[in-house]
Amino acid sequence: MSVVGVDLGTLNSVIAVARNRGVDVITNEVSNRATPSLVGFGPKSRYIGEAAKNQEISNLKNTVSSFTRLAGRTINDPDVQVEKDFVSAPLIDVNGQVGAEVTYLGKKEKFTATQILGMFLTRIKQTATAELKLPVSDVVLGCPTWFTDAQRRAILDASDIAGLKCLRLMNDTTATALGYGITKLDLPGPEEKPRRVVFVDIGHSSYSASVVEFRKGELAVKSTAWDRHFGGRYIDKALTEHFGKEFKEKFKIDIFENPKARFRVLAGVEKLKKILSANSVAPLNIESVMNDVDVRSTLKREELEELIKPLLDRATGPIEQALAEAKLKPEDIDAIEMVGGCTRVPSLKTAIQDYFGKPLSFTLNQDEAVARGAAFSCAILSPVFRVRDFSVHDMVNYPIEFTWEKSDDIPDEDTSLTVFNKGNVMPSTKILTFYRKHPFDLEAKYAKPEQLPGKTNPWIGRFSVKGVKEDSKGDFMICKLKARLNVHGVLNVESGYYVEETEVEEPIPEPAKDEKKDGDAMEVDSKKEDDKPKTRKVKKQQRKGDLPLSAGTAALDQATKDAATEKENQMIMEDKLVADTENQKNELESFIYELKDKILGVYAEFASDDEKSRLSAKLEIIEDWLYDDGEDASKAQYVSKVEEIRSIAGPIIQRHNDKIEEERQVVLKKHQEAAAAKQAEIERKKREEEAKKQPEEPEAKDAEMTDAETTKPDEIEEPSA
Template sequence: MAEVAIGIDLGTVHSRVAIYENDQVKIIPDENGRRSTSSCVAFTDNGCIVSDAVKTLSWIEPKNTIFYVKRLIGREFNDPSIDAYKKAWPFDIVKYEDRLKIQVRFQNEIKIFSPEEISSMILRKMKENAEKYLGRKISQAVLTVPVSFTDTQRRATRDAGIIAGLNVLRVMHETSAAALAYNSYNTESDEKNILVFDLGGGALNVSIFTPNCGFIEVKSVAGDSHLGGEDFTDRIMRLCIEEFRIKNNVDVSNDKRALNRLRLACENAKRTLSTFAMASIEIDALYNDIDFSINVSRTRFEEINADLFRSTLVTVEKALYDAKVDKVQIHEIVLVGASTQIPRIQKLLSDFFNGKQLNQSVNPNEAVVCGAAIEAAILTSNESEKIQNSLVLDVAPHPLGIETANGLMEIMVRRCTTIPTKSTQQFSTTEDNQMTFDVKVFEGEHPMAKDNRFLGSFQLSDIPPAPRGEPQIEVTFDINGGGLLVVSAVDKVSGNQNQLDFNSNHANLSRDEIERMFCENIKYKIDSEIPSMNDRRLEQFTVDDVARFIIDIDPSFDGIACRFLREKIDGKALVLLTRDILVKEMGFKIGPALKILNHIQNRQ
């Protein structure tokens, strides 16, 4: 059977998975038939759980229920936004080994997880949903991210996919995925300027593209990673907290369990207000046996969020400016994301474009995952004629450059440059007989390099001695169609060269850390699933039972890894499987295989 790949929309609030088969996209439901899964992970006595049921656990075990992790992935602990999240969210965000981590109590121990690990648990759940629904193993996927994500956040998302046991074919902009979905349903050949307005739970993304005979040329992207539906929910929460304080002379803002219950109620009220003019919030014994109730009108909701709603248009204006397109030249406005169903958002957007009707031909909640599934099919050479000629020409979302001798940022790739692209500039030494040249890569728009995001560095060495300014050093930035960057430098005289490949350079994790997390991920899966297998007691399971279970839940243990485990279990000599063969065939998966086997044996 031909290898297939899935598309995954890893959302702030909900995640979705889909596959393109038989000339159409199929949204894959979870075990309960739902077309989306809450992006929450709960750590309980029975293991770690990813499901919609987790939401109800969030106010019972607030410190052990993790949500909104998409807003943490790829960020530094000292990021200004983190302080606000630490105060507002019930679980513990900590600094561990100079990195942002999440602390929970799990299996009677304090456990530390990276945002990548938490995200990988959600991705693994999406992968398992697909495998159960399709009845086959899945190992390849396209993941989506907001256009506002930095290179570090994109690579961190890719790392999460690897930890989940996926071969990540591409990390794709959410708006580009939505454009691909729109293009699959609209076959008109006329060139148009289409604006995608994607307002989800955690971020705002805007993209302008032009479709032409299957080709999608993205002209610009703009985004705000701190503006989404959860920020609107937060405003309702503030209103409720103040109302409770006025009525009862009590401040509940420091009670994490009360806040979690309030957050769930406010989320429901926000959704209700997209359809009805009034929403009721009623919570029994919110704090110290004090009940709470309030009616929130749509008008009041619009008032408390007025500044946030208006700020969405700033991002729209930025996208128009970068695309060099006037708003009267926009032919279609495509709505994507659950928060675009807020009536006030729709009116502001329509009024901005002089009363233009908004296009809702694509399901706003599923457009991104549909596009990701189509891209996954394209990248795995699906033979469907409907997508044969489909191609997205995306853009670089942020400027990229290097630090010069005076500390300035020398832009090598400008924002919204069409990719793939290659840019080369010539530099030289600043001192006589200088034999090394440091290349420090940054991302951002500030004129001083140090005020931008540092991505990585390398050194070109063995430059032949010469007066300063004489050596000719060519630095090249090469970005492929998937947005992966390779930076190289070459001395034109000696031919010496060096490079930094961001495809193989992980964001915040080393190869060993990813191996460990991959192993831990499967351990947690084993601990969660073994007690429920055929309702048998754990001590009744043999090592062979559980090893077969591992092989079944993770395709990374197919083929030679499967043989390796079985022969290890049977106690046979590994005559055919020398370490060299294992290294070649399994790579870093050898370590996890042995560690997981030991874990199983210790559980017996």
């Protein structure tokens, strides 16, 4: 079973996997630890991740970015209008959702942002599968804290389209907090003052700040605040506008009239911004930015800070709001952990450090902290890994209310109720009670629409309760509905049932005995043996049956999701065929060059003059075809051309291989003979050694004895009787 955590970033995405010795961030097909969050569309196939980045500048109108921020929104959303400044593909309405119109396989196609996110998750799945060498299905995905129910449902739908099972959709700062806390062995105990940490996450496009309290084995998010339009891309935009004006005056070119020129400058200023994070001055040199004009300039760090002053003025806004909601002051905070690529900007760090009056902490990897925390969460949810117990108590960020139609039988009934308040612990379950005689509907919506991002529709879902009727006495049916805000931050009415009130007898609890009076030597039990415990009749509700429910939410219906999944599978097959065709084309090209070289070298002695001339002619013909008509041929055609060459070259190659095999056998035989001779020599020496170790047998003595050997007569022993 795979254990994968993914940080779905606006600029890049990071994949982390849990292994037996901890959590590792894995690399993609070009060995990068972060994969560009891009999907491009071409005449033959899609380009996803690194491939999309490589062709972005030449295929701007068919390359889609920011799809994580676009999913679950409508084209009229003000935030979507902001994204148009950063997405090069045209954004359009697709069946009520925002999407992109692109040219794919030579014709115009419309894809929703949810579909495009599903395509990207398919590549994430393939990358993780290649690394783990196991099928990947279970993941935990990170998303911005401020995402609404509709946006969260869109991410879950996208993961379904990609064939992934999202075990938890986790807020970015909560994932970071989990990665921070689960490795700490010195957290305070249950009775001690908690460790309070502020997590500041400033990424490419948004800024979040969370106040989190840690105790041993648990974390609790106390407050979260954000600025949805604050990050690295807004610094890049300010720099691009600055240099655009400078180039107009200095080089008489307008980069804003040419999308490719603007993109080249955008890529240049991104590098310049990174250089200024560590240096006081940085150069900008771009060759042939447009109209064959080369541009060059420099920028000082002070000039950059002046350009982004409107951003810097908002640098502590989310932190101040988060502390106010948690009812804390800067001095109450034990540590300030900084994550996100934009936290490398010196002026931002200085502004935040000055606000707290204490040094900032950078103990976490700024680019990988979210993915690592998500992988830890996935490991906790997986039965395969044993992970230290660590509870995560997230919080509700937007209050949610239910509304319903007034019942004619209850004229003074309230018709709305805020069920989940801001700051409540999440996940959370509430039981709603209704008295009804007929089926009824209720709607869930955000109680304070003005707090939502952009002008998001506050509507969450409509739930119909069926099977409601009068009871046998003509009274109301008591209906109970189970509303749950789950681990994804998504609201559902999970079940409905009805109860009946019945009278039951229960014993009356005896009053607690008073404390012994001073001077009492003992207690006297005045209770008689035949006294029975007193009882009382009480009404209790007993569950009698289920109530069928139907729900309408922002999630895709099953038919639409199935169609999107089928379309995705078709495109995967198209991509695979194109990749296989390209590989076959490369194989044919390599084969031609290899034979051209070897027919004059190692194969020369194994081919007759006629075979050489026929093979050379065939190679010339197929090479000309390859760079002319064969530039865009099918896989079958490339395979056919390889076979044509093999029909002539095959016998030559076989003779060469036979000769090589014959020589190999001769060498092998010599080796075997040498080895046998060596073994025989070893055995001979062994036998000689063994012979030397055996004792020598005494030689037969001569018949005549020497004088020394003659026995004297008086020394001869008499035989005993």
